[in-house]
Amino acid sequence: MNDGLIARIRASAEALRPQMGAFLGELLAIDTENPPGRNYERCVRFLGAKMASLGCEVEYVEVPEEDLAALADESKGWPRHIVVGTFAGTEKRPVLHLSGHYDVVPAGGGWTVDPYGGAIIDGKVYGRGASDMKSGLAAQIYALEVLQHAGIELKGTFVSSAVPDEETGGETGMGYLVRSGRLTKENTDYCIITEPLDPDMICLGHRxxxxxxxxxxxxxxxxxxxxxxxxxxxxxxxxxxxxxxxxxxxxxxxxxxxxxxxxxxxxxxxxxxxxxxxxxxxxxxxxxxxxxxxxxxxxxxxxxxxxxxxxxxxxxxxxxxxxxxxxxxxxxNPTMVDEDQRLVDALKACGRAVLGRDMGVNVSPGMDDQRFAVHEGGLEATVVYGPGRLALAHTSDEHIALDDLVTGVTILAATAAELLGVRE
Ligand SMILES: [Zn+2]
Missing domain, CATH: 3.30.70.360 (Alpha-Beta Plaits)
Structure with missing residues (x-):
């Protein structure tokens, strides 16, 4: 990754900081509590419209009835939606797929701000899902916008998806996305799940x-x-x-x-x-x-x-x-992928260039959607990296610092450029 490219990506991310915060605020204002799975269609349409505005081909998927049997009673009757945005580069491969879940756990008590207000106070965006993980979804989309704004053309293909139901096991979200053949080792080279495992850490697996x-x-x-x-x-x-x-x-x-x-x-x-x-x-x-x-x-x-x-x-x-x-x-089952692979090397190199120090490597104490891509999609090149902080997930007054969001977007954009290649 050359210094000039990093500088352009960094400047572009900084210039888009206000839009990023406003977009995340709007996304947080859509209450997608799960259970039961509220406003799912509204949320994917909101994300899909933004993807389309960046030139992505957008596919909306409604999870078929027969695949919803795994859902608990309180979620029955609430439709499950997925959105996939594909930005084709000048070459078909490699393909980088960024994915995140848009459902959030119920807000619960103890908030001093509206959990669905999307307020920005002192450089922090507040709301249920600010860390876990609508900031990840905003970062996926803005990584592409930052590259475009910087005038950087990707060679490979950039895919971004938003799935439901991670908070209730993921079978009817990422599980369906993978099993329906939309994310497998046959059509994807690298996958990054943008869950909040800290903006300076690469997560290789989970318990x-x-x-x-x-x-x-x-x-x-x-x-x-x-x-x-x-x-x-x-x-x-x-x-x-x-x-x-x-x-x-x-x-x-x-x-x-x-x-x-x-x-x-x-x-x-x-x-x-x-x-x-x-x-x-x-x-x-x-x-x-x-x-x-x-x-x-x-x-x-x-x-x-x-x-x-x-x-x-x-x-x-x-x-x-x-x-x-x-x-x-x-x-x-637990999930663990090899640290010694191109995807991790690229994240480390870009992280070092953006942060000015080495990123850490960790394993999540919980579980997340990574396992579907690895175990069922057969894609070993799947890791977790997102802008949110694990300690803030599922808390009252959940928030994300805009600084962390910009850092995450910058690292993801740089990693996409590194993995997919850019046209000079
Ligand atoms: Zn999560």
Whole structure:
């Protein structure tokens, strides 16, 4: 990447700073809370219109009914939309695809500004999704505009997409985009997911996720004669004890990968809901609990599920519970791609040129849409880089500094120029 090109991209991004902030403010003012999945069509039309204004060929996709079965009840009846903008360069390949999700988690309480006001105060843009991750979507689109404004013509093809439902698992967003063949290793050379993993960090992967519910069956009886019944709450207590004996050692293993924050560098298994009983003097016949287990890249979802079910089978065999049912909610393997590849080299080089120092490399504690591109699209050249900050995601008064947005846009624009080549 030559210094002259970087200087032109930087100057162009700086010149477009006010428009970028205003565009993000408008995007944040569209309430796309998920669940249930509000205003999705309005949001993709807003993004698509901007892409079209830059000369992109825009495709609007409505996810077919049969693919919506994975959605939870509260999202049923709300249509799911995707938008893909393609800016063809002078050559078909390589293709760089930038993708982000436009759904946001519900605003919740504790805000001192309107979460859907899109206010800009002291150089920061406020709103639900400011960090996670409408700033990423704004950066994808402005990366192209910055290049055009600087008079830089790309050789390869620049694709930008916005998908829904990442916050509820992504099957009906990025999952559909990949499975419908729009993002695979056959038609794409590089992919950057613009999630907020910090504007000076390149994220190579994420932990795996096993979300599940266990329902333990017992035998109802009078509370004064518990020996006539079988208490499934006791069964749940025994399960937790055995998790400590059998699984805890594996939870103490520190990953060799740089998962951040440091407290998430191990596997974490939490019981998150528990329900049982209806009356103080009755032994209940059922106890249900849900669990959130995050897996380091060294572990697999199948292994984790097997560990839990082995304990449950023992509890049945020993007569501690009558039976159980295991209901999967999300089962996603960890994702890790190689640091030693052209996409990462390009991001590092552009990051160094823009920031004046080396970018860091990390692994996300949660999961994101990267896994669909890598595992189902077969595209190893997929990483996460976006302008937002992880610590601000899902918080009250969520915001992004305009400085971070401009930095992210500049690095993405420079990386696109580096990977796709420019016409001199
Ligand atoms: Zn996100």
């Amino acid at each position: 795996g996720t096993l979300w599940f519910t266990l329902a333990f069956r017992g035998v109802q009886s009078h509370g004064s004669m518990p020996s006539k019944g079988l208490n499934p709450i006791e069964g749940m207590r025994r399960l937790l004890e055995r998790i400590d004996v059998r699984i805890r050692p594996a939870l103490e293993t520190v990953s060799r990968y740089p998962v951040s924050p440091e407290g998430s560098r191990k596997s974490t298994l939490c019981i998150t809901t528990i329900r049982a009983g209806s009356k103080v003097n009755t032994i209940p016949d059922e106890c249900t609990a849900s669990f959130d287990w995050r897996l380091i890249p060294e572990q697999s979802a199948a292994w984790a599920r097997g560990e839990i079910m082995a304990i449950c089978d023992d509890l049945v065999r020993e007569g501690i519970i009558l039976g159980y049912s295991y209901t999967p909610i999300v089962e996603a």
